[in-house]
Amino acid sequence: MSESIDFYFDFSSPYGYLASERIEHLAEQCAHRVRWRPILLGAVFKKTGERPLASIPLVDAYTPYDLARCSREHAIDYQHPTRFPLATVAACRGYYWIQAQHPDHDSAYVHSVLRAYFCDGLAIDDAAVLADLVQSLGVPSDEFLTGIQSNAVRTDTRRATDEAIERGVFGSPMMYVGDQCFFGNDRLEQLSHWLTSGGW
């Protein structure tokens, strides 16, 4: 199996969403595969003392303009959500349930949830909204709603976030290839260069 790009992100991260729309194509071109690693950025911020962009004075005013330009640069559909950020624990648990029970749907789940939030403005903190998305992927929504309450999925979610912090993740998106890490949607080109050139 090809080597993986570990793609750490939070489901409420706009730059994570933008990068998620390009990372698989980039990986394919570099003969790698994407290993999705959704995490809870709130737990990361407890470690770093940082805050969501929307909570930082002056940064909050700038970010929507930057996101509009970054999405236009790569022709990615983007509508800044009116509720931003929101809790992503249900979305994150949902991912680890899908990964365990329906692994072939893991990428589709990631894109479905991110697009629901960043294109359609849906309330992805609501398990019922997630269940509808999952149903449209062909996965029974009742199984999903039960599954995301399981201890196993809670443990997987916590473990993924702990592992991310242990590895050095401080934001979203953050991409690892071996011990080399790249932070931000604006580092995809450097990541690609790294993979194709075998270093710099």
Next chain:
Amino acid sequence: MSESIDFYFDFSSPYGYLASERIEHLAEQCAHRVRWRPILLGAVFKKTGERPLASIPLVDAYTPYDLARCSREHAIDYQHPTRFPLATVAACRGYYWIQAQHPDHDSAYVHSVLRAYFCDGLAIDDAAVLADLVQSLGVPSDEFLTGIQSNAVRTDTRRATDEAIERGVFGSPMMYVGDQCFFGNDRLEQLSHWLTSGGW
């Protein structure tokens, strides 16, 4: 006179340094000129609650790797300073004295001070070090040392920083063209695109 790109930066900002090495060429290609606006990022952080990169857990470990890659990407000489960050009030006052007294040397001063810190590891928080740099530009160092103590220069430095905060500056580098602003060394391409296309 051509329109200006207002280039806000702190003399201890590595990404500000990297951008300073490319912004004039970019401006020239877009028929603009660079208006250097050194500021004191410490005062900005008091407004935003943010901290220098070197003070944020996990971010501090990542930043030197990112800087190494970003400098290599554009073939810019860069040596991460051992003393980082350091106080830039003398360097900043020095700029506003040069701008008032020897305006033809303003760009040379900016590059000289930034390269002294980020290529040669000099202590640019030391007025004597700055005076030597200024002397090598052909400006009498004793005039400089007296000048940077003047009330006018202190006022200009404070005013530049206050004006930056008022305008929305939260980091370094941050570039304004009219009311459009771009944050970070990694937004120079978007800035260039904006200037050449008249928008997006």
